[in-house]
Amino acid sequence: MDALRVLVVDDESELVEALVERLEIRGFQAQGATSGAEAISAAQDHQFDVAVVDLKMPGMDGLQVIRQLMKIQPELKCLLLTGHGAAENPEQGRRCGASDCMMKPIDIDVLTRTLAELAGRG
Secondary structure (H helix, E strand, C coil), rough: CCCCCEEEEECHHHHHHHHHHHHHHHHCCCEEEHHHHHHHHHEEEEEEEEEEEEEECCCCCHHHHHHHHHHHHCEEEEEECCCCCCCCHHHHHHHCCCCEEEEEECCCCHHHHHHHHHCCCC
């Protein structure tokens, strides 16, 4: 089975680098983006199975990024990350096309299981 292709989008470059590295160690094919524009560009150039998108980012927020990614790759599954516990975030995310929502800090084992489940490999 081919490696699951994951796009990680967060304005915190250290978090993106850490997640990409940890996902690759676990057999995922991961690419990072530190802005909405960078994520959209990546989705135009490469096919992904799942995108992990931070909610709060400067410029284009995670909900806007998910909407744009879904226009480019309608089959893409999106996981919304939030460090903000507002109850409306998961519901807003689902309305924008997010398949699931996860709170920061992230447990890498929970994340990898969730990504596999979203991609239909769990």
